[in-house]
Amino acid sequence: MIRMLAVSVLLSLVLTACNRPVSAERAYAQCSEQARLAERPRGSVGIGGGTGGASAAFDLTVTSDFLRGRDPYVVYDTCFRRLTGAGPTRPLIL
Template identity: 55%
Template sequence: MRARALLISALAVSTTLAACGPVSPRRAAEQCEERARAAQGVQGRVGVGIGSRGVSSDLELSVTSDALRGRDPYVVYDQCVRAKTGQGPIRPLAL
């Protein structure tokens, strides 16, 4: 019984560590490009539709701490990739 509990604990820890480990340079670039875009300022989405119940609308706004602090999106991208992979970006940021 004790061995089973230890095995389950070990699996949980290894799964957690794997999730926190380095990601591929390609995946890091994708994730960090998104973060850099968000650092440019307020992001938003507007939706308008017409249906059997009449007109409907939707508005969504978001702002990140990087945008509030006025951080340069290129610096955000570079630091994000380095934190995720341990190396520099594999491609330049294209906003």
């Protein structure tokens, strides 16, 4: 019985910690990034050479928000509200 009570208290503390709102600055950074990726994909290409021979790298990031054509400003607003529990404190600058 005591073990069951201890487990339920610990579980409730963990779940409460997961739902804790983040700071407005952190939310701005994370949500701005999501909005930028909703506006357009991001990619990079790298080519190099050295004593070991030639090398190349390619990276492409495409989000489902971009593929669905979601408005970046709506993505930003929704993300900010989800993370902080309140509306954005700063406007989105793309």
